[in-house]
Amino acid sequence: MSPTDLALQEAVAKHSDQRVANDFSLQVATVNGSGSQTANLVLLRSIFQMGVPVSGKNMFPSNIAGLPTWFTIRANKHGYAGRKKEVDFLVAMNPETAREDVMTLDPGAACVYDEPLKLSTLRNDVTFYPVPFDKLVTAVSPDAKLRRLVRNMIYDGVLAKLLDIDMAQMEKALNKQLGKKAKAVAINMAALKAGWDFAEKNLSIQHPFRIEPMNATRGKILIEGNTGAAVGCLMAGVTVVAWYPITPSSSLCETLITYMRKYRMDKETGKATFAIVQAEDEIASLGIVLGAGWAGARAMTATAGPGISLMAEFTGLGYYAEVPAVIFDVQRVGPSTGLPTRTAQGDILSIAFLSHGDTKHLMLFPSSPEESYAMAMEAFDLAERFQTPIFVMMDLDLGMNTWMAEPFQYPDKPIDRGKVLDEATLKRIGDWGRYKDVDGDGIPYRTIPGDGMPAYFARGSGHNTRAVYSERADDYINNVDRLARKFETARTFVPKPVVEMNPKASIGLIGFGTSHWAISESRDQLRDETKIETSYLRLRAYPFTGELAEFCERHDHVYVVEQNRDAQMAALMRLELKPEHIAKLRSVLHYNGLPIDARSVTDDVLAQEGLNMAIQRRHAPDEPRGSAGVGGE
Amino acid sequence: MTAPPPGKKLNRIGLDLQPYRGSKTTLCAGCGHNAISERIIDAFFEMGVDPRRVVKLSGIGCSSKSPAYFLGGSHGLNAVHGRMPSVGTGAMLANQNLIAIGVSGDGDTGAIGIGQFVHLMRRNLPIIYVIEDNGCYGLTKGQFSPTADVGSKLKNGVVNDLPPIDTCALAVELGATFVARSFSGDKKQLLALLKAALAHRGTVMLDVLSPCVTFNDHEGSTKSYSYVKDHDEPITDVSFVPSFEDIDVDYEPGTTQEVTLHDGSKIYLKKLEGSYDPTDKISALRALHETSRRGEFATGLIYVEPDRDDFITLLNLVDEPLSTLPLEKTRPPKAALDEIMEGLR
Numbered sequence: 022m023s024p025t026d027l028a029l030q031e032a033v034a035k036h037s038d039q040r041v042a043n044d045f046s047l048q049v050a051t052v053n054g055s056g057s058q059t060a061n062l063v064l065l066r067s068i069f070q071m072g073v074p075v076s077g078k079n080m081f082p083s084n085i086a087g088l089p090t091w092f093t094i095r096a097n098k099h100g101y102a103g104r105k106k107e108v109d110f111l112v113a114m115n116p117e118t119a120r121e122d123v124m125t126l127d128p129g130a131a132c133v134y135d136e137p138l139k140l141s142t143l144r145n146d147v148t149f150y151p152v153p154f155d156k157l158v159t160a161v162s163p164d165a166k167l168r169r170l171v172r173n174m175i176y177d178g179v180l181a182k183l184l185d186i187d188m189a190q191m192e193k194a195l196n197k198q199l200g201k202k203a204k205a206v207a208i209n210m211a212a213l214k215a216g217w218d219f220a221e222k223n224l225s226i227q228h229p230f231r232i233e234p235m236n237a238t239r240g241k242i243l244i245e246g247n248t249g250a251a252v253g254c255l256m257a258g259v260t261v262v263a264w265y266p267i268t269p270s271s272s273l274c275e276t277l278i279t280y281m282r283k284y285r286m287d288k289e290t291g292k293a294t295f296a297i298v299q300a301e302d303e304i305a306s307l308g309i310v311l312g313a314g315w316a317g318a319r320a321m322t323a324t325a326g327p328g329i330s331l332m333a334e335f336t337g338l339g340y341y342a343e344v345p346a347v348i349f350d351v352q353r354v355g356p357s358t359g360l361p362t363r364t365a366q367g368d369i370l371s372i373a374f375l376s377h378g379d380t381k382h383l384m385l386f387p388s389s390p391e392e393s394y395a396m397a398m399e400a401f402d403l404a405e406r407f408q409t410p411i412f413v414m415m416d417l418d419l420g421m422n423t424w425m426a427e428p429f430q431y432p433d434k435p436i437d438r439g440k441v442l443d444e445a446t447l448k449r450i451g452d453w454g455r456y457k458d459v460d461g462d463g464i465p466y467r468t469i470p471g472d473g474m475p476a477y478f479a480r481g482s483g484h485n486t487r488a489v490y491s492e493r494a495d496d497y498i499n500n501v502d503r504l505a506r507k508f509e510t511a512r513t514f515v516p517k518p519v520v521e522m523n524p525k526a527s528i529g530l531i532g533f534g535t536s537h538w539a540i541s542e543s544r545d546q547l548r549d550e551t552k553i554e555t556s557y558l559r560l561r562a563y564p565f566t567g568e569l570a571e572f573c574e575r576h577d578h579v580y581v582v583e584q585n586r587d588a589q590m591a592a593l594m595r596l597e598l599k600p601e602h603i604a605k606l607r608s609v610l611h612y613n614g615l616p617i618d619a620r621s622v623t624d625d626v627l628a629q630e631g632l633n634m635a636i637q638r639r640h641a642p643d644e645p646r647g648s649a650g651v652g653g654e
Numbered sequence: 655m656t657a658p659p660p661g662k663k664l665n666r667i668g669l670d671l672q673p674y675r676g677s678k679t680t681l682c683a684g685c686g687h688n689a690i691s692e693r694i695i696d697a698f699f700e701m702g703v704d705p706r707r708v709v710k711l712s713g714i715g716c717s718s719k720s721p722a723y724f725l726g727g728s729h730g731l732n733a734v735h736g737r738m739p740s741v742g743t744g745a746m747l748a749n750q751n752l753i754a755i756g757v758s759g760d761g762d763t764g765a766i767g768i769g770q771f772v773h774l775m776r777r778n779l780p781i782i783y784v785i786e787d788n789g790c791y792g793l794t795k796g797q798f799s800p801t802a803d804v805g806s807k808l809k810n811g812v813v814n815d816l817p818p819i820d821t822c823a824l825a826v827e828l829g830a831t832f833v834a835r836s837f838s839g840d841k842k843q844l845l846a847l848l849k850a851a852l853a854h855r856g857t858v859m860l861d862v863l864s865p866c867v868t869f870n871d872h873e874g875s876t877k878s879y880s881y882v883k884d885h886d887e888p889i890t891d892v893s894f895v896p897s898f899e900d901i902d903v904d905y906e907p908g909t910t911q912e913v914t915l916h917d918g919s920k921i922y923l924k925k926l927e928g929s930y931d932p933t934d935k936i937s938a939l940r941a942l943h944e945t946s947r948r949g950e951f952a953t954g955l956i957y958v959e960p961d962r963d964d965f966i967t968l969l970n971l972v973d974e975p976l977s978t979l980p981l982e983k984t985r986p987p988k989a990a991l992d993e994i995m996e997g998l999r
Contacts, residue, residue: 242999243998243999248998255986256985256986258981258985259984260976260977261744261976263740263744284990285984287972290973292970292971292972294976296747296969296971297969298743298747298969300773301769304740305737305739308733308739308743309740309741309744311733311741312711312733313744315731315741315744316709316744316748316749316977317977318744318749320748335737338733338734428995431991432985435981436981436985469977470728471709471749476726476729477730478721478729478731479729479731479732480730482732489677
């Protein structure tokens with residue numbers, strides 16, 4: 022577009038007349054390693070404390086210091102927590118990306134920038150606010166090292182003024198973020214104040230975006246999905262944890278370690294009621310988990326795609342020897358190292374059938390921190406009930422980003438340890454064999470080393486119902502057929518999908534995991550902007566349950582929304598659905614490494630419905646293709 | 655306890671041999687591994703170990719099939735190739751009261767499993783790790799393994815030109831606290847070492863030269879029965895006196911070293927090799943290097959460190975097995991969850 026476009030200039034002016042309260046996204050572009058995290062979280066938290074629904078997404082490089090990083094805060098009065106495609110307010114601190122960051126803004130956006138970057142000449146349809154950060158921070162601290170740490174806090178002060186964020190809330194958030202470090206609080210406070218004062222004296226507000234106090238966050242928490250899962254493991258009574266550091270799963274185990282050390286030391290002895298091992302690799306991590314699960318512990322590991330690949334062989338052993346194990350896969354972009362710090366839902370197919378031979382595995386798909394918590398607990402119960410590895414399919418967006426959530430409910434039921442043979446059961450069933458299907462549900466009774474019950478030799482090689490080595494064809498068939506039966510039984514135990522059936526809708530949307538947030542918002546867009554009603558089914562587990570076929574039955578077009586290139590979940594559905602249902606499936610795919618956004622879903626659905634008006638919307642240059650790939654039939 | 659039927663030998667916990675025996679071996683007739691299985695049966699029986707407390711673990715290969723052939727009364731887990739150490743680690747963390755014996759081979763340990771082997775040794779996990787070492791892959795028909803000696807010949811004439819991995823030297827270096835080598839054909843030494851291993855708390859690494867009678871027992875092989883027998887060089891003569899037996903051992907001062915193991919048992923090590931001290935790492939490594947330079951296999955107890963903290967102690971675990979902790983001990987109270995939630999508000 023031409024910078025001299027008069028109509029656009031008018032658009033800016035017109036825009037600024039209206040107040041846009043609690044409905045915008047703000048992006049801070051910095052260099053990683055520059056200590057912007059504190060400033061960003063203080064900003065996020067202060068908006069949250071003002072009662073405004075908020076979410077924070079960190080788009081960071083696979084690097085420790087020196088590469089560009091973006092933190093996006095979305096404040097939204099409706100509670101939309103998915104990524105917003107458009108950036109309404111930019112804080113440009115990174116000289117390397119500043120120009121491109123500015124050029125990708127939509128008309129009407131606003132930009133605070135580091136004065137020497139001289140960005141204001143780039144666009145005249147964007148409101149610019151130059152701030153001399155170096156000059157301001159020099160006045161705050163004579164110490165160069167400290168200056169570097171608090172420089173970013175200045176933009177918090179500027180934004181407080183420009184967006185009407187209460188300085189008292191900023192101070193409260195700062196105290197929360199920095200804890201008891203009084204000296205650090207004082208100097209950061211001075212930086213905040215310096216920013217605010219500068220903005221008050223020098224900047225005249227030309228943009229419409231404001232934060233207005235609401236009452237929509239009372240009682241809620243701010244949390245990352247990995248933390249939710251960690252709390253779930255803690256409450257599930259996990260006893261053995263083995264892990265190997267890998268982004269984006271590391272913080273799950275690291276947070277768990279912190280909580281376990283605090284809440285799981287035996288009161289009387291001061292000793293640990295758990296063992297946590299940082300193993301030599303992901304293979305060993307799962308080996309430890311399987312050894313522990315076999316010997317009666319509740320054991321888990323957390324990893325990402327590359328770790329999943331390494332765990333493939335052991336997963337097959339766990340499936341066939343029937344050993345409980347809980348594996349969190351915090352998915353990231355592949356293949357191979359892929360984009361290690363970007364989000365995806367790309368491990369669906371590889372996990373469904375992980376390992377060789379005939380295997381299939383249980384998967385849970387949490388969408389929120391609350392579900393990460395609840396499903397972590399559920400995963401341990403299911404792993405022991407079905408004596409098999411189970412995968413909790415998270416992703417980077419859920420695991421590492423900051424979400425508003427309801428406080429977690431204390432579990433109201435005891436844990437389920439599944440079919441463990443005891444004297445009474447042995448008496449009842451008489452003749453015990455480790456892999457005998459006594460109850461007809463495919464789930465045998467297990468004994469645990471050291472429990473005094475009959476011993477058996479577990480192995481990945483062929484075995485009969487008594488766990489004796491066998492290469493007989495009938496023994497093999499009996500065994501794998503029983504495993505398939507067990508998987509069928511699991512259909513009645515795994516969490517059912519959440520279905521919102523709209524009787525007026527001929528279009529159904531299916532999603533899972535973090536796509537939920539974009540889908541929910543997209544449904545509102547479709548209804549409000551184009552009068553299209555939709556139904557929605559949110560999958561929560563594999564194997565699928567009967568609700569899926571029924572949902573397909575009730576709609577003409579069924580869009581499966583997922584964050585991968587190859588429509589992996591839809592492919593999994595095709596294996597089970599009837600041809601007439603398969604014919605209704607279409608795909609909305611988002612796989613550029615950024616969290617999926619509502620607009621991409623809406624545009625894609627409209628395009629596939631033949632309603633192309635939305636496609637004229639400009640795609641942001643960071644999403645050239647693939648953000649809304651058209652899949653399906 | 656009722657009186658034993660006449661003729662049936664019972665051990666000190668009142669069990670006969672039956673639960674210590676396993677199913678019938680499917681290994682080749684004359685395989686060294688079978689002799690090792692028999693010594694394991696003897697050692698566990700004579701030490702009066704309750705089979706219900708034992709876990710047998712293995713990787714993949716001929717060696718790793720053998721846990722099915724001993725201690726039928728014990729639980730066992732045949733893991734994937736080279737990864738038994740991690741499974742053993744998990745099992746022992748779940749229940750520290752278990753007695754773990756893992757059986758591996760020279761390929762399972764030295765090739766595919768070298769990473770897990772290295773880290774097991776570092777942890778000093780309480781486990782008896784036996785390598786049934788024949789210098790070749792038996793189950794895939796005789797390829798060289800990483801413990802094959804330089805110059806050793808395959809049946810088809812191929813000569814090994816890469817240096818062998820000395821698993822004992824590695825184990826000493828990496829932190830195992832009981833390192834020994836033996837020969838499947840030396841009943842007395844192997845039995846004494848296995849019994850001593852049961853009295854030790856920490857990682858026992860026992861490399862047992864165990865000739866493959868089918869693929870590696872020919873002229874030109876340095877792991878054939880006759881070659882090993884001729885080059886077996888005991889560097890200590892091991893006598894084991896269990897804690898439950900009150901036996902005085904007379905020895906000439908200066909000739910024998912007495913070591914008290916974790917459970918109070920004693921080993922008497924008659925030195926056969928100069929100034930060698932099996933409680934000294936450097937001395938142990940020197941003895942290994944010197945014997946191998948002479949083309950001999952140093953056997954006997956090579957290194958012992960009876961008092962170092964094992965992995966369970968290091969992790970400060972409660973005394974009760976983690977596997978049977980009641981929910982009251984593993985699920986924090988509501989107040990804990992409330993506190994966590996409060997911190998996130």
